[in-house]
Each structure stands twice: as structure tokens, then as C-alpha cells.
Amino acid sequence: MGIDQVRWGVVATGNISTQFTRDLAELDDAVATAVASRSLDSAHKFADTFGIEHRYDDYRQLIESGTVDVLYIGTPHPQHYGIARAALQAGVAVLCEKPVTLTARQARDLVAVAREHNTLFAEAMWMRTNPVVQAMFADLAKGVIGEPMEALADFGFHKPQLPARLLDPALGGGALMDGGIYPMTFVHMALGRPDEVKAVGALTDDGVDLNVAMAWRYDSGAVAALTCGLRSQNPWTASVSGPEGSLLLPNRFHHPEYYVRSTAAGQERVDVAVHGLGYHYEAAEVMRALRAGQIECPALPHAATIEILELLDETRRQIGVSYPGDDEYLGG
Numbered sequence: 114m115g116i117d118q119v120r121w122g123v124v125a126t127g128n129i130s131t132q133f134t135r136d137l138a139e140l141d142d143a144v145a146t147a148v149a150s151r152s153l154d155s156a157h158k159f160a161d162t163f164g165i166e167h168r169y170d171d172y173r174q175l176i177e178s179g180t181v182d183v184l185y186i187g188t189p190h191p192q193h194y195g196i197a198r199a200a201l202q203a204g205v206a207v208l209c210e211k212p213v214t215l216t217a218r219q220a221r222d223l224v225a226v227a228r229e230h231n232t233l234f235a236e237a238m239w240m241r242t243n244p245v246v247q248a249m250f251a252d253l254a255k256g257v258i259g260e261p262m263e264a265l266a267d268f269g270f271h272k273p274q275l276p277a278r279l280l281d282p283a284l285g286g287g288a289l290m291d292g293g294i295y296p297m298t299f300v301h302m303a304l305g306r307p308d309e310v311k312a313v314g315a316l317t318d319d320g321v322d323l324n325v326a327m328a329w330r331y332d333s334g335a336v337a338a339l340t341c342g343l344r345s346q347n348p349w350t351a352s353v354s355g356p357e358g359s360l361l362l363p364n365r366f367h368h369p370e371y372y373v374r375s376t377a378a379g380q381e382r383v384d385v386a387v388h389g390l391g392y393h394y395e396a397a398e399v400m401r402a403l404r405a406g407q408i409e410c411p412a413l414p415h416a417a418t419i420e421i422l423e424l425l426d427e428t429r430r431q432i433g434v435s436y437p438g439d440d441e442y443l444g445g
């Protein structure tokens with residue numbers, strides 16, 4: 114694809130859309146050309162902040178406008194599916210926030226629509242494209258700790274005032290879908306898909322999970338412990354270990370500045386240069402795939418997105434968290 118500057122459209126003007134669009138400025142070959150919000154006022158405000166030309170109060174108008182090559186979707190999770198599907202059907206590439214859908218079935222459908230319309234589709238699991246995370250996993254692949262046998266990963270924080278979205282079942286609330294997806298992704302990257310999953314969770318009266326603990330077992334003998342929560346200031350770290358040592362991503366492990374390698378040679382802090390907040394790395398991967406005419410971004414693979422949503426489906430089933438529309442989209 115002979116694109117000098119890839120034109121990005123942004124759907125939603127909330128927290129993550131703001132961070133993502135700020136980071137997009139790190140890329141000379143990217144430009145935000147359009148934004149859609151539920152309110153034209155918000156669209157104007159956002160567009161004025163980032164110098165965006167086209168503003169809409171309906172995401173469908175943005176998709177049909179012909180002003181963008183790729184759409185970034187930063188709405189709450191339940192809205193992802195419909196917006197992504199509409200864009201893919203119109204042949205507009207999609208980078209959609211995590212979790213890309215509420216269920217694996219919906220994600221499989223989006224991959225099918227992407228294939229049918231020969232259009233790129235990717236989940237914005239930015240951790241996968243972080244240079245520190247990539248360097249740590251390159252070490253793991255080199256065998257510096259031997260065969261990985263255990264992983265520990267935790268994503269938990271507490272804020273006096275949690276965003277309402279996180280406690281609202283209608284907005285896909287809960288610790289698991291928002292934060293738990295990171296430990297799950299880390300362990301899936303480290304050990305692959307587990308052969309057995311067990312989970313317990315503490316829920317609000319509205320049925321939203323505040324804390325979740327998961328145990329994964331592998332036929333190889335490997336095991337993993339994963340936690341996520343909205344009630345405590347957790348270590349927020351992730352590690353993988355084997356007979357020769359361990360690799361650890363420190364606090365806020367999903368966008369770290371270094372990792373720690375512990376082997377017989379000693380303990381070493383490994384620094385890797387990162388700049389910006391780190392969202393531009395996923396954007397750059399998407400643009401690379403777009404220019405190569407790919408419908409799947411190698412760094413953000415469809416199969417992993419679907420497998421993790423299958424694990425999220427099963428975990429939600431075990432801890433008793435359901436969302437409106439689950440009946441239609443779970444299973445199958």
C-alpha cells in the first residue's frame with residue numbers, strides 16, 4: 114500500500130483515546146484525521162486538542178467519510194464489537210482496545226469479517242509491542258532460564274474513586290476484563306494455552322468482579338498463578354521461571370522500563386529504551402502490516418486474541434460474571 118502518512122480515525126474521546134492519540138504524534142508517518150464521539154462538543158474539544166480535521170457525532174459517519182485508513186476504537190468493551198464490525202465491513206482497518214470483544218465468539222466473527230473484506234483487524238494489546246516486554250521474551254526464547262515451568266502475574270490497583278465504567282455490568286465492568294487480561298496475556302505468551310483453568314472471584318452485589326485469582330495447569334507440568342483486582346495496591350509484577358533462573362517485569366509490568374534477569378551468572382537489570390507512553394509501538398506495528406497488505410498484524414495475532422477471550426469466557430463462567438448479551442454470544 115503506497116501510503117505516505119497513514120490516516121487514523123479515533124472513536125471515543127475518553128481516557129485511553131486521549132493517551133493513544135497523544136502517542137500517535139511520536140510517529141512521523143501517522144496522522145489523526147478524524148474523530149467521532151457521542152457528542153459533537155466532545156468531538157470538537159478532542160479535535161482541537163490534537164489538531165484533527167474531521168469531527169463527527171456518529172461513528173458510522175466517520176467510517177463512511179473516506180477520511181481514514183484505520184480506525185482506533187477506545188469505547189468501553191461492549192461497544193467494540195458493533196463499531197469494529199461496521200468498520201471492517203466498510204473496508205476500514207481496525208485497531209480496537211482490549212478486550213476486543215466481550216466473548217470469544219464475537220472475536221471469531223470479527224476475524225471472519227476481516228478475512229471476508231480483506232481488511233486488517235488487530236486488538237490493541239499494547240503490552241505485546243512494548244520493547245522491554247519483547248526483549249524479555251526474546252531472552253526467554255533464547256533459553257536463558259531453561260524450559261519455563263512457572264509464571265506469576267498480577268494486575269491490581271486501587272483508586273479512591275473508581276471510574277463508573279469499571280463497576281457497571283452494562284459497560285463490561287470488573288477487574289478481569291479490564292486488568293486480568295494482562296496477566297493472562299503474559300502467561301499465555303510465556304507458557305502458551307493452559308490445559309486446565311481454575312478461578313475464584315469476589316463480586317459486588319451487581320455481579321461485577323472486584324478480585325480474581327486464577328490457577329493454570331499445563332500437561333507439561335508447568336503451572337501459573339494469576340491475580341487481578343480493583344481493591345488493593347498490588348505488586349503489579351509478572352515473572353516466568355525455569356530451572357536456570359527467572360525473568361521479571363517490575364511494577365506496571367504491562368509497560369515496563371526494564372526487566373530483571375536472574376540466572377547462575379547473577380541478577381541483572383536490563384534496560385531497554387522506550388519513549389512516549391508506549392501506545393505508538395502498537396500503532397507502528399499496525400501501519401507496518403497495513404503497508405504490507407496484511408489483514409493480521411504479526412505482533413498482535415488473531416489466534417492469541419481469540420484464545421485469551423476463550424479463557425476469559427471460561428473464567429467468567431467459573432466466577433459467575435455475566436454481561437447483557439452473553440446468552441447470544443457465549444458458547445459456540
Ligand SMILES: NC(=O)c1ccc[n+]([C@@H]2O[C@H](COP(=O)([O-])OP(=O)(O)OC[C@H]3O[C@@H](n4cnc5c(N)ncnc54)[C@H](OP(=O)(O)O)[C@@H]3O)[C@@H](O)[C@H]2O)c1
Pocket residue numbers: 125126127128129130149150151152155156187188189190192210211212237239276278284290291
Ligand atoms: N490499553 C490500555 O492501556 C487501556 C487503558 C485503559 C482502558 N483501556 C480500554 O479502553 C476502553 C475504554 O477505556 P477508558 O478508560 O478510555 O474509558 P473512558 O475514559 O470511560 O472512555 C470511554 C469513552 O467511550 C465513549 N463511549 C461510547 N459509548 C459509551 C457508553 N455507553 N458509556 C460510556 N462511554 C461511552 C465515550 O466517549 P464519547 O463521549 O466521546 O463518545 C467515553 O469517553 C476499554 O475497553 C478499556 O479496557 C485500555
